[in-house]
Amino acid sequence: MSLSARVLDGDRRALARLLTHVENDDELGRIALDRLYHHSGTAHLIGITGPPGAGKSTLVNELIRAYRAHGNRIAVIAIDPSSPLTGGATLGDRIRMTGWHSDPDVFIRSMASRRYGGGLAAQTLALAHVFDAAGFDPIVMETVGTGQDEVAIADLALTTILVQAPGLGDSVQTLKAGALEIGDLFVVTKADRAESATLARDLQRLKTLRQGDPPAWDPPVLKTSATRQEGIEDIFAAIQRHSDWLIESGERERRQRRIAAAEIAAFVQAEVLRRADVNRRQSHVVNLIEDVAARKATPHWAAQRLLETPAFREDSC
Amino acid sequence: MSLSARVLDGDRRALARLLTHVENDDELGRIALDRLYHHSGTAHLIGITGPPGAGKSTLVNELIRAYRAHGNRIAVIAIDPSSPLTGGATLGDRIRMTGWHSDPDVFIRSMASRRYGGGLAAQTLALAHVFDAAGFDPIVMETVGTGQDEVAIADLALTTILVQAPGLGDSVQTLKAGALEIGDLFVVTKADRAESATLARDLQRLKTLRQGDPPAWDPPVLKTSATRQEGIEDIFAAIQRHSDWLIESGERERRQRRIAAAEIAAFVQAEVLRRADVNRRQSHVVNLIEDVAARKATPHWAAQRLLETPAFREDSC
Numbered sequence: 001m002s003l004s005a006r007v008l009d010g011d012r013r014a015l016a017r018l019l020t021h022v023e024n025d026d027e028l029g030r031i032a033l034d035r036l037y038h039h040s041g042t043a044h045l046i047g048i049t050g051p052p053g054a055g056k057s058t059l060v061n062e063l064i065r066a067y068r069a070h071g072n073r074i075a076v077i078a079i080d081p082s083s084p085l086t087g088g089a090t091l092g093d094r095i096r097m098t099g100w101h102s103d104p105d106v107f108i109r110s111m112a113s114r115r116y117g118g119g120l121a122a123q124t125l126a127l128a129h130v131f132d133a134a135g136f137d138p139i140v141m142e143t144v145g146t147g148q149d150e151v152a153i154a155d156l157a158l159t160t161i162l163v164q165a166p167g168l169g170d171s172v173q174t175l176k177a178g179a180l181e182i183g184d185l186f187v188v189t190k191a192d193r194a195e196s197a198t199l200a201r202d203l204q205r206l207k208t209l210r211q212g213d214p215p216a217w218d219p220p221v222l223k224t225s226a227t228r229q230e231g232i233e234d235i236f237a238a239i240q241r242h243s244d245w246l247i248e249s250g251e252r253e254r255r256q257r258r259i260a261a262a263e264i265a266a267f268v269q270a271e272v273l274r275r276a277d278v279n280r281r282q283s284h285v286v287n288l289i290e291d292v293a294a295r296k297a298t299p300h301w302a303a304q305r306l307l308e309t310p311a312f313r314e315d316s317c
Numbered sequence: 318m319s320l321s322a323r324v325l326d327g328d329r330r331a332l333a334r335l336l337t338h339v340e341n342d343d344e345l346g347r348i349a350l351d352r353l354y355h356h357s358g359t360a361h362l363i364g365i366t367g368p369p370g371a372g373k374s375t376l377v378n379e380l381i382r383a384y385r386a387h388g389n390r391i392a393v394i395a396i397d398p399s400s401p402l403t404g405g406a407t408l409g410d411r412i413r414m415t416g417w418h419s420d421p422d423v424f425i426r427s428m429a430s431r432r433y434g435g436g437l438a439a440q441t442l443a444l445a446h447v448f449d450a451a452g453f454d455p456i457v458m459e460t461v462g463t464g465q466d467e468v469a470i471a472d473l474a475l476t477t478i479l480v481q482a483p484g485l486g487d488s489v490q491t492l493k494a495g496a497l498e499i500g501d502l503f504v505v506t507k508a509d510r511a512e513s514a515t516l517a518r519d520l521q522r523l524k525t526l527r528q529g530d531p532p533a534w535d536p537p538v539l540k541t542s543a544t545r546q547e548g549i550e551d552i553f554a555a556i557q558r559h560s561d562w563l564i565e566s567g568e569r570e571r572r573q574r575r576i577a578a579a580e581i582a583a584f585v586q587a588e589v590l591r592r593a594d595v596n597r598r599q600s601h602v603v604n605l606i607e608d609v610a611a612r613k614a615t616p617h618w619a620a621q622r623l624l625e626t627p628a629f630r631e632d633s634c
Contacts, residue, residue, distance in 0.1 A: 030617065033615070033617070034615045034617060034618070037612060037615040037616075038612040038613075038615075040612065041610075041612050122616075125616070155590070253610075254593075254594070256610045257593045257594075257606055257607065257610045258590065258593045258594070259610070260593070260606050260607075260609035260610040260616065260619075261589045261590050261592065261593030261606045261609075262589075262590060262593075263609070263616035264589055264605065264606065264609060264616050264619045264620050264623070265582075265585060265586035265589040265590060266586075266616075267616055267617055267619075267620030267621075268582060268585050268586070268589070268620045268623055268624060269582035269583075269585070269586055271620060271624055272578045272581055272582040272585070272624070273472070273575065273578050273579060273582060275578065276571075276574045276575045276577070276578030276579075277571070277574075277575070284624070284625070285624050288581065289574055289577050289578045289581065290574065290577075292577035292578075292580070292581060293358075293570070293573045293574045293576070293577040295354060295355040295357065295358050296355075298350070298351045298354045298355075299354075299439075299442070299577065299580035299581050299583075299584055300347065300350070300351060300584055301351070302577075302581045302584075303581050303584030303585045303588060304584075306581070306585055306623055306624065307585060307588055307589070307601070307602050307623065308601070
């Protein structure tokens with residue numbers, strides 16, 4: 001029985017092995033992923049982001065508890081771009097430490113990835129597809145939200161939760177450009193603290209500054225306190241409402257197309273960059289790169305050449 | 318006379334106008350950029366990154382002074398991903414405030430961009446090409462180094478300077494994955510502080526952990542103190558040494574190819590994502606996206622279709 005077949009069959013050890021192959025992007029991983037891909041596409045993909053110290057891991061832990069109580073099998077992909085030199089606990093470790101390792105219907109995977117940009121997005125989605133095909137739903141993707149990551153996670157998720165906590169300095173003031181636009185839910189953690197009410201009010205007010213089309217979905221601002229065990233059921237219900245809205249409005253289909261586009265683009269990006277380092281091996285892409293580097297063609301023209309050609313030589317003849 | 322011709326002619330107001338068109342990515346900007354592109358490729362592209370508070374703007378300001386003293390015309394692109402809601406001073410403002418606006422051979426441009434990922438990279442390089450064609454050399458690209466940006470800037474630069482300061486917590490410990498690999502120069506600012514010696518020693522030690530090929534270039538760790546006006550000439554000289562090494566070793570050519578590849582990929586990424594939102598308009602790319610979203614094809618297969626096709630239908634028939 002192939003590794004992918006065993007994963008579809010619910011073999012947890014096969015799943016763990018396959019995730020490693022997929023993460024290493026080796027041939028076995030690629031083959032299995034290609035086989036599993038058409039079994040994916042049903043799970044709800046939840047992206048969680050926010051600044052360090054906002055309480056994302058705690059929230060994920062509470063979400064695991066809530067989804068387990070409702071009978072869901074849940075997978076968590078913790079994307080941790082911090083250095084392997086730190087030796088500190090990764091996001092995934094912090095969730096695992098809360099003791100889910102004995103529950104076969106919870107799977108937590110850390111990605112202390114050295115990849116970035118397109119590579120990181122492709123790797124995250126690849127793991128998500130494997131979990132999806134293996135019957136996990138939802139799949140939570142958690143990332144330390146610094147720089148532009150918090151915007152990028154929205155390209156990979158169906159529901160994006162932006163987590164903010166009081167006491168992180170002037171946190172609302174330091175929201176990254178675009179961060180406001182990408183939140184489908186805003187969650188204020190540490191609701192036991194007095195300043196959390198101000199923060200929630202600020203977020204409510206800032207929401208009205210969102211640009212773009214008149215909002216068909218009005219993102220709720222929700223408060224939660226892990227110490228008081230409050231608020232998690234409201235968040236669970238809001239995710240469900242958003243998921244329903246995605247389906248009814250046709251937005252789910254649009255976001256699936258966006259995710260597909262992001263994944264295709266990520267592969268193209270990784271591959272084009274890889275080929276920039278391949279000397280002397282003639283190929284269409286290498287020729288384009290060399291022409292652009294030599295100023296014989298513009299980057300824009302080269303990109304158009306990649307995008308406007310027919311899929312099959314045979315078809316066009 | 319066209320806008321691009323006036324820019325090549327040294328018209329500073331035309332340059333400012335063109336930069337706005339390029340930043341807005343409008344038709345006039347695209348046309349002018351395509352015309353100017355083959356006049357670019359000679360300027361040295363310096364990427365400067367490091368955590369907030371590391372003193373990047375101060376260093377850039379000192380570099381402007383040094384390059385002006387050596388007779389160079391210098392351009393600075395300050396990439397500031399923080400929210401337009403903050404109203405705070407952007408990176409560019411902080412440099413401009415030091416009074417370079419009266420010097421016609423210094424041009425500072427802020428990009429408080431709402432774009433991200435591929436769009437941000439493409440926009441940054443587009444501005445760099447315009448400055449390059451207009452005869453500025455070097456071109457300094459400064460970014461607030463949070464998340465993965467500090468790694469990404471290395472894809473756009475010929476020399477990457479990683480700036481660290483003492484007193485930012487355990488800053489060496491929190492170096493992002495890959496940050497160590499991308500630094501061609503390490504600069505420790507605030508050298509007047511006692512802890513700067515420890516930080517410099519830590520960086521020297523960590524350098525030896527760099528992965529990959531045996532280093533043909535050994536990145537120097539340099540200290541600077543803006544208050545004492547020390548160290549900037551050493552940094553200037555080290556950049557020059559690195560630039561010479563790039564040419565002699567053939568590495569400059571390789572990096573130019575990488576930059577070209579990154580730019581092509583950025584355009585492809587932006588365009589593929591854009592087309593994901595285009596409904597019903599049949600095209601090769603839209604069909605691929607829909608097939609992937611519908612699980613009729615895998616993302617990997619779709620990316621290969623984009624990359625393996627010939628540039629021209631006619632050529633293959």
